[in-house]
Amino acid sequence: MPSAQSGSQVNQNVASVSQPIHLSTIGAGAWGTALAHVAQRSGHQVRLWSRRSAKTLPEVIEGANVILSAVSMKGVRSVVEQLQGLSIPKEVIFVTATKGLDPLTQKTPSQIWQDAFPDHPVVVLSGPNLSKEIMQDLPAATVVASRNVEAAETVQVLFSCDTFRVYVNTDPLGTELGGTLKNVMAIASGVCDGLKLGTNAKAALLTRALPEMIRVGTHLGADPETFFGLSGLGDLLATCDSPLSRNYQVGYGLSQDRTLEDILEHLEGTAEGVNTTNVLIKLAKQEDIAVPISNQVYRLINGKITPQQAVQALMERDLKAEFDDLDL
Numbered sequence: 001m002p003s004a005q006s007g008s009q010v011n012q013n014v015a016s017v018s019q020p021i022h023l024s025t026i027g028a029g030a031w032g033t034a035l036a037h038v039a040q041r042s043g044h045q046v047r048l049w050s051r052r053s054a055k056t057l058p059e060v061i062e063g064a065n066v067i068l069s070a071v072s073m074k075g076v077r078s079v080v081e082q083l084q085g086l087s088i089p090k091e092v093i094f095v096t097a098t099k100g101l102d103p104l105t106q107k108t109p110s111q112i113w114q115d116a117f118p119d120h121p122v123v124v125l126s127g128p129n130l131s132k133e134i135m136q137d138l139p140a141a142t143v144v145a146s147r148n149v150e151a152a153e154t155v156q157v158l159f160s161c162d163t164f165r166v167y168v169n170t171d172p173l174g175t176e177l178g179g180t181l182k183n184v185m186a187i188a189s190g191v192c193d194g195l196k197l198g199t200n201a202k203a204a205l206l207t208r209a210l211p212e213m214i215r216v217g218t219h220l221g222a223d224p225e226t227f228f229g230l231s232g233l234g235d236l237l238a239t240c241d242s243p244l245s246r247n248y249q250v251g252y253g254l255s256q257d258r259t260l261e262d263i264l265e266h267l268e269g270t271a272e273g274v275n276t277t278n279v280l281i282k283l284a285k286q287e288d289i290a291v292p293i294s295n296q297v298y299r300l301i302n303g304k305i306t307p308q309q310a311v312q313a314l315m316e317r318d319l320k321a322e323f324d325d326l327d328l
């Protein structure tokens with residue numbers, strides 16, 4: 001794999017390739033820490049800020065070329081507002097690695113960032129990236145996506161190293177929605193495994209999950225092709241098949257008749273899929289988008305049905321053609 005220092009073909013045009021990039025990471029949770037680790041490994045200068053930091057946010061972002069936000073969805077607006085109060089040069093690139101939807105506006109994190117900083121480049125980073133594996137320096141790949149290709153290429157250089165391979169994409173919305181929507185499917189997948197429904201059921205679930213994600217994504221303006229890449233199918237496979245995933249753990253716990261409150265209380269970190277499911281179902285109802293799997297996840301996490309009833313409801317749906325409702 002090319003290192004950040006040597007650069008791939010596409011990166012050789014990026015001015016910053018030969019110099020260390022100054023990265024300020026906001027959020028010292030599992031993901032912020034792992035991404036800071038990767039950037040450091042690839043030879044760049046990294047500062048990390050969290051609400052518990054001794055240094056202030058203005059101190060930590062001073063002189064940064066790139067500001068990465070890896071906070072959970074509930075922290076995005078507060079972080080954006082704090083940064084809006086500071087004077088940040090227009091060439092500074094914002095990178096958002098949050099996988100969620102805003103409950104108030106149903107916007108994605110990158111839309112919130114771009115609304116707040118219309119003149120700055122905003123790049124989405126998303127892919128099959130379980131942070132515990134990344135912290136162990138196991139090989140992984142991800143996607144950085146922006147309408148501003150040069151900014152995306154700079155971020156590609158920033159995070160590329162011998163254990164982390166970064167691809168560029170020009171569809172930030174699709175890249176972001178892949179990582180966000182698969183969290184809902186990971187809850188369903190944890191239920192599927194917890195109930196020991198078998199390999200056939202799991203394959204059917206994941207295969208039907210993808211067109212459901214694409215339906216939502218294309219309705220919102222994303223490119224369908226993006227969902228077949230690392231940030232869509234890739235992240236769906238990783239998250240739905242790993243007990244490391246907090247969203248999978250939520251589904252697994254529900255299948256064992258634990259309450260959502262009890263599961264979340266004992267969970268290590270954030271499971272964005274719970275909030276995402278609630279926002280998605282509101283959106284799908286408003287926009288009339290068919291989301292049958294997400295609907296059952298919604299009913300399950302809101303205590304309206306049992307895991308067994310959720311499975312039964314999916315199996316009893318009207319019979320239909322396989323590709324009837326997917327206009328690719």
Ligand SMILES: NC(=O)C1=CN([C@@H]2O[C@H](COP(=O)(O)OP(=O)(O)OC[C@H]3O[C@@H](n4cnc5c(N)ncnc54)[C@H](OP(=O)(O)O)[C@@H]3O)[C@@H](O)[C@H]2O)C=CC1
Pocket residue numbers: 026027028029030031032049050051052070071072073074075076078079097098099100129130131132268269270272
């Ligand atoms: N862990 C993973 O494997 C991956 C996670 N993600 C995504 O990254 C995001 C963060 O996940 P992760 O790091 O695992 O979660 P954690 O629960 O480990 O950390 C949550 C982070 O959010 C910050 N935060 C929460 N509320 C606020 C707030 N009100 N104001 C400021 N900051 C806040 C916390 O800040 P503080 O540090 O100050 O406590 C912390 O950094 C999620 O959207 C997740 O889906 C994406 C890919 C991989």
Ligand SMILES: O=C(CO)COP(=O)(O)O
Pocket residue numbers: 099127128129130131179183186235238239244245246247248270271272
């Ligand atoms: O997004 C992730 C992997 O790509 C992490 O998944 P969880 O948030 O479910 O742990």
